[in-house]
Amino acid sequence: MDLIEVADRIYNNCRLLAEEVQKLPSLCEQSAQAQAAYDRELGVAIATLKAEGEPVSIIYKLARGKCHHFLLDKLVAEGKVKACNANINAIESRISAYQSINKHLANMNMEDL
Numbered sequence: 001m002d003l004i005e006v007a008d009r010i011y012n013n014c015r016l017l018a019e020e021v022q023k024l025p026s027l028c029e030q031s032a033q034a035q036a037a038y039d040r041e042l043g044v045a046i047a048t049l050k051a052e053g054e055p056v057s058i059i060y061k062l063a064r065g066k067c068h069h070f071l072l073d074k075l076v077a078e079g080k081v082k083a084c085n086a087n088i089n090a091i092e093s094r095i096s097a098y099q100s101i102n103k104h105l106a107n108m109n110m111e112d113l
Contacts, residue, residue, distance in 0.1 A: 003109065006102045010095055017091045024084050031077035038070040 045063035054062060064071065 001101065001105070003102065003105050006098055006105060010098045010102065013091050013095045013098065017088065017095065020084055020088045020091060024081070024088070027077070027081045027084050031074075031081050034070070034074040034077040038067060038074045041067045041070045 042063055045066040046059055049059045049062055049066075050056075
């Protein structure tokens with residue numbers, strides 16, 4: 001691996017990092033919207049179950065069951081945010097590794113002069 005190849009890999013990873021960072025606000029917005037929808041529907045389900053006279057000890061579980069699709073959407077949205085953050089961290093680690101390799105190769109080239 002030479003300096004040009006390492007520099008090219010650093011550049012490509014920086015580009016990938018920028019793309020992932022651009023995705024994050026949208027994913028966070030989707031996650032927040034999914035959380036809000038779940039909370040809203042859970043509240044409605046709890047109120048409905050209370051009004052129907054369901055036992056208090058099982059209302060929360062019943063309400064969660066009625067809102068399972070909103071919970072699924074919330075969990076998927078949270079997973080996407082976590083995956084994006086993991087991608088960002090992985091790309092940052094690769095960039096750091098390539099920068100270390102670049103520095104080492106540059107020092108070796110300076111010694112050859």
